[in-house]
Amino acid sequence: MSQSTVLDNKKAPAPAPEDRKIIPVIRSVPKTRETAESMAAKQKDISVSEFFAKNRHLLGFDNPRKALLTSVKEAVDNSLDACEEAGIIANLTIVIEDLQPDRPPTAKQSRYRVTVIDNGPGIVRRQVENVFGRLLFGSKFHRLKMSRGQQGIGISAAGMYGLITTGRPMVIHTRPSSKKPAHLIELAMNTKTNRAEVTVDQETEDFPPQRFKTLNSGTRDTDFLNPDHYITGTSVSIELEGRYQKGRASVDEFLELVAIANPHARITFVPPTRVAADDQEDLPLINAIPADATELAASATALPATATNGVDPTLTTIERNGIILFPRGTDQLHPETKEIQPHPKGIELGILIQMLRDFEAANRGGGTLYNFLQEKFCRISPAKASEFCHAIHAHSRTKGSDLEPDQVEQLFKEFQEARLPAPPTDCLAPIGVRQLLAGMLKGVKAEFYAASSREPDVYRGRPFQIEAAIAFGGELPAHDTARVIRFANRVPLLFQQSACSSFKAVAETGWRNYNLSQPRGSLPVGPLVIMIHMASVWVPFTSESKEAIADYDEIRKEMKLALMECGRKxxxxxxxxxxxxxxxxxxxxxxxxxxxxxxxxxxxxxxxxxxxxxxxxxxxxxxxxxxxxxxxxxxxxxxxxxxxxxxxxxxxxxxxxxxxxxxxxxxxxxxxxxxxxxxxxxxxxxxxxxxxxxxxxxxxxxxxxxxxxxxx
Amino acid sequence: MAKKPNTNSTLSKRIKSRDKETLGKIVNLADNVSKSASKGADIAIAIPTRSRSNTVWNKKRGILEMGTAIASRELFNLSQAKQFMQTILHGNSIRELIEAEKTLSLRGMFYKALHTIAGTKGEKTFAGQDESDTILEDLEVSLCSLREELHIYAKKRGTMIGNITIVDSGDEIDCRHMGSGGYAIPSITEPNVIQFKKCEAKFVLHVEKDTVWGRFNEDRFWQKHNCILTEGSGQPPRGVRRLLRRLNEELGLPIYCLLDCDPWGHYIYSVIKQGSIALAFESERLAIPDAKFIGVRARDYADCGLSDDVQIALSDTDLKRAREIAAYPWFKDHRGWQKEIAQMQKNGFKMEVESLITKDISYVTEEYVPERLKKKDWLD
Structure with a gap:
């Protein structure tokens, strides 16, 4: 999809509230009924931005609380992806400033400024507007590669939400080169045109922005936003109406989970000074230790305990002086993921036709079917390519444009019936057993940790890999239902737990075999945290807000096998x-x-x-x-x-x-x-x-x- | 029970030597423990098994005997550690009793050894008298000593009346003048406690319960028929059985049993005749192989023309028990008993001795028993 996407349906697919109100009025006055002509005058393109602005729940902006979380999530995902692709061990700082600290205690929501600063590669000046100011613009959608973001909607949608609720533009600092000054850009998105409008554009040496150093006593520490740790990078600030709360599905929980799934990242979080007045749930996952200076010094001088598997259990979340630090669990960045071509069994007919057309266009009508099969798919050997050509009564030199629709359909059928090797799996970068353990140790105070990493498998022609880890005992609540934490490509999934394949896998696993109690058909009960991670070049989410993994049999089976392995231990x-x-x-x-x-x-x-x-x-x-x-x-x-x-x-x-x-x-x-x-x-x-x-x-x-x- | 040294000096000498022997056995038990401990060997007490599987039917002698199986009670075994301690504690209590020349009841023994274990939050050495009683039986078999040799006696149960004079702990007792209550048979009826002095009786009638016994006593049955009348309140305790055995053995009196027509009655007869499983080690001095069962018989329902009202339906448990009893080796080859049990199963109901009262209040004493005795109509 590109910017000029026109939705096939000529009618507005999203009935806006105003439209619905008009309809009964028209009916009551039959004379003024529309003619085909007058209707035609009203039929026009709908910008994707406009569509999502009206349907913001599809992107995870249903309510102020979730909107705040989604904004943080999108920015963090982008930062981690960028760091990973550039081979940088991530330093992230997340600051949430309360812009209405004097609001009455009964206020349901407040205005916040969310800032996420990373040490990634930065963004070159000419792409800033595209990255932040357009929906469905991104590097990740077309390829089959494992990454956090997929569609190119996230951060721009967050900016758009901020603009809608506060009218304030996004503020971006980005420094792509350590030798050159950073760019400071303020931009607002025009939802009609799906283009960004830049209001401020200047060069600055202020990166990372020093403004944040003065927030509280914790931020005045030299280690906070130390410029040595942020040589290049990007900082995004969005002002929005939101609601900051602790507990389940909060920013705090999200960051903890991010820290578990990304043990290589060092994450600093400055929460707002005030929390929404509602009763606050305790966060059962961890209780950050309020550390005073002497204790920190003591733990620093203590000999680091070295486990045989290289996991350091002393690293835990530290909360002090108004900032929360999720320390780095490991210095090893996982190997960069590779991009792969689609597997013949994983595509649909329409996509095949489109791919053929694109291939012709790229080769100016000169591409042969044989070359198309060889270049655009994985796991088709030269012999197999010839076999396919033969099977649809075409020659290996037959041009793509000469294929009849029947033949293309026949080719599609041949794909389904052919015996082909599974797609390559080196495109996946699982977290790995060691890192899983490091992450769990960092975030969960238990006594027993076990992790398991399955071999890659394939669903619908797309490779995926399941990993699971469990933590048991220790300080976890003994009589609660087990907590399931879910990740897809290292991104925590916080909503719609029961719709998620992983939830079903946990409930279907027979935990009683492992000496745990489990009511029939539900989660086990006990001091247990269960973590499931799915790594894939394309994670099948149930919705655009990426909250639950779709329930494919292959995926659920692998999840259960991983859980069983942990359970046995x-x-x-x-x-x-x-x-x-x-x-x-x-x-x-x-x-x-x-x-x-x-x-x-x-x-x-x-x-x-x-x-x-x-x-x-x-x-x-x-x-x-x-x-x-x-x-x-x-x-x-x-x-x-x-x-x-x-x-x-x-x-x-x-x-x-x-x-x-x-x-x-x-x-x-x-x-x-x-x-x-x-x-x-x-x-x-x-x-x-x-x-x-x-x-x-x-x-x-x-x-x-x-x-x-x-x-x- | 205090001893009366003057009554019989040879007897008291025998008791002294017997006590010495028992004491030696207890010290030996303790020595084994301390020796094993210093050697690092397993610390255990050998206890012959008192279970069905370890009882042997001695066909020749007509009694049940204890087999040779021996269980080892170990200190370092989680399920036996406490019992081990209890055994040692009781061993020590018995030593004290012997040294002090005193006796205690089973309940007294329980209290003697009862205290909170040092260093625990109120854990008692014994949770109840049942635990204590079992341990004492274990000690009996383990030390190969009789209960009275351990200076322990049980609650007295059972009554006697009839044409006999006995000496109980030096006191002469004329069982012809015992009123309506009768002479309470003590727990220990060994010769050192009870001696027979003068006996005219020609046989012993043992009935199951004191209610029936009361009927017989009131009708002066023992006077009319010149016999001794006993009851054992259900399954007769050791004292009653030992006394019956001595009457049978020493005075040559035949023993006739009048028991209910149900598996329990049959079992009581079996216990009197060949000994019980739990006390197989005592059969030799308790069993009365020629004891006779005169009723109630299954056929009596028809023979005596009893009314329907006396029937008590046999439950599943009863039927199961009946099958078990029929399979006992001493009943298995006994045609009379096989017939009797089969008849009861066929009837489908049981009858108590009291059911005979429906005929007439004194039917059982005036007609039923005398007739059986006259006809020699019994099972043995």
Whole structure:
């Protein structure tokens, strides 16, 4: 589709409210009925911008709250895509300024200025108007390549929404070259013409915009918008009517999820000073630690814990002095995704005809069918191309323009019946097991993490790949329904959960097999976060606002397989944890009775009570050593005969410091008569029993660094 | 039960030596524990299994005997740890009793060992008397000692009246003058407690319940027929069984049983005759292989012309139980019993002894039993 798109239907496809009002009036006055001629005079092109301006819900601007979120989302998606394509490890700063801080507390909405600043490659001056000022203008629509944006609607629609609700233009700073000054452009979109009107256009050295440094104490920090981190880049500001709230489907949640799916990105968020007056839900996913200076210093000096799979569990979201920082989880940028040609099985007849026409036009009517098949599709070998030509009674040198419509249709049928290899899958860049774990560790405070990355598969001729990760236990609410977080090409999906294929996949997976409770046909219940990511060159969304993944059987099947793989690991872990608890309970039982036995035996035959007690206790500990081995601070110092599959699994991370407090729920205090200290049977038996018996470690810097060491 | 050292000096000597032996067994048990502990070996007590599978039918002697299966009760076994502790605790209590020359009831033993385990939040050594009773039975078989040798007795149950004079703990008791209540049979009826002095009775009639027993006593049945009349309140306890056995063995009195016509009645007869599964280890001194079953018989419904009202329908459980009893090895090859049980199943109902009262209040004492005895009409 291009700018001049004319919708086939000559009638306005979107009945605007005004039109609907007029109709009954016309009916009541039959004399003034329209003639074909008078109607023809009214029939005209509808600009795409105009269409969407009237149907903004299609793009995710249904209400002020969602509008604010969608604006942030579109800008962030664009920034991350741009950084990725340019091979830059992303630094993002998102600022939401409240422009009506004095509004009455009852106000349902307010005016905000949303600014997203990235360190991407910037935009050359001549393209600024097109990128920000036109709908359906973009680099991503025509190609088959994995990227966040697809249609080229997002950011311009956000600008358009701002313009409609506040009348204020978008303000863009962009610096494509570190050696040249940045451009400052203000532009407003003309919805009639689908063109941008530039009101300010000047060069400036103010990039990243220093204005934001003065917002609050956090932003005055030198690290905030440090120009060294933003050598090139773009900053977009949009003023809009919106509503800032915390909780589910909020900007905060969105950014957390972005941070999980993009562990390479360093994201700074400056929320508005005031939150909408309504009751605010707690965000169950994470509770950002309010960190004071000393603690930060402590965690900075603590030795970084290194897990065998290179995941650092110390990185978590930090909230301080009015800014929220999602730190970078990894310095590795995933490999750049490749663009692929469509697969014959994935196209439709109309598209095939259009492709043939485009091919002719490109070759000035000189392209042959054989070349067309070879160049415009993937997975058609020369032999296969000849076979197709032959099958539709054409010659390999037959020109595209000479094909009869019947033949094209026959070709389409041949495509469907042919045996062809699946499309190449190197066009996909999955997040990867390690990165998934890094992302989850960063955002979810659990004790057990497992991730799984499926092999690529194909739906409708389009390659896709499913990844799943789960986090269990720790600080997650124990009796809630599991939380499903969904991503498509690393973009969080926040709405229409139940319409999404991934939701159905989670509900259809038998979580009871993995020791979790699950009401029939719904999500499992427990301290569980389930993450599903679909990577594809074309994600089948159910609507333009990109909120849910369409329910293709192939996709759902892959999702279930990925979930099952994670579930199996969780099941193994839970069974082991139960065993640990049993062993620990077992030792309790023995220790409880040993004292009584020693006393009675002493009374009968005069054996020394203390000596017998000690002997029996040592024996009890020896026999329940499994409990010790698992709970020991050092992880594997105590004999651990059976090789631990979870420990060697790259797709699993355990944070035992968070797990240990669960074991405490069954109290073990006072199991030992106070007269006899527990014998130190294994060198660090004391430390070990402390670890079991103490309540969850307090948030002291020292203890914290100790515990993170228990990661393996 | 305090001992009266003066009554019989040889007896008291025997008791002393018996106590010494029991004490030795308990010390041995404790020694095994401490030895195993110091060696690092499994700490366990061997306890012969008291279950159906470990009972053997000795056809020659006509009694049930305990088999050879032995279960090991281990300290380091989650499901046995507490029982292990309880066993040791009771072992110690018995030692104390023996040393103090005193006896305690089963309930007394429960209280003796009952306390909160040190270092727990109110966990008691025993959750109830049932737990304690089981452990004491375990100790009996494990130590190969009788309950009285462990200085423990049970609640007394069962009544006796009739032409006999006995000596109970030194007191002479004339069972001919026991009024309407009768002589309460104690839990321990061993020769050291009860001696037979003078007996004219020619047989013993044992009835199932005290209601029937009361009927017989009021009608002076034991006087008219020169016998001893006993009851065991359902399944007779060890004291009653031991007394019946001694009457049978030492005085040569035949034992006739008048029990209900239902699987439970049949089972009581079986217990009196060959011993019970739970106490198979005691059969040797409890079982009375020539005890006889004189009624109520299944055919009596027709023979005596009883009314429909006495029928009590056999439940599914009853029928199942009847099949089980019919399959007992000692009933299996007994044509009379097979016929009897089949007849009851065919009838489809059971009858209590009291059903005979519908004929006449004293029908059972004046006609039914005397007639059976005269005709020698019984099962054995």
């Amino acid at each position: 969780l099941g193994t872990y839970l069974r082991k944890r139960q065993k640990m608890q049993r062993e620990s309970a077992r030792r309790d039982v023995f220790e409880r009775y040993i004292g009584e036995i020693a006393k009675a035996i002493n009374a009968i035959n005069g054996t020394d009570t203390q000596k017998l007690y000690d002997t029996l206790l040592a024996e009890a500990r020896k026999r329940t050593a499994i409990a010790d081995a698992q709970l020991d601070e050092d992880g594997k110092t105590i004999k651990n005969d059976q090789p631990d599959e979870l420990k060697t699994d790259e797709g699993v991370v355990l944070v035992e410091s968070r797990a240990s407090h669960l074991l405490d729920t069954q109290s073990t205090e006072g199991t030992t008569p106070s007269t006899t200290p527990p014998p130190d049977t294994n060198g660090n038996g004391n430390g070990n029993s402390d670890h079991v018996k103490l309540p969850a470690p307090p948030q002291k810097p020292k203890k914290k660094s100790d515990n993170t060491d228990t990661l393996f």
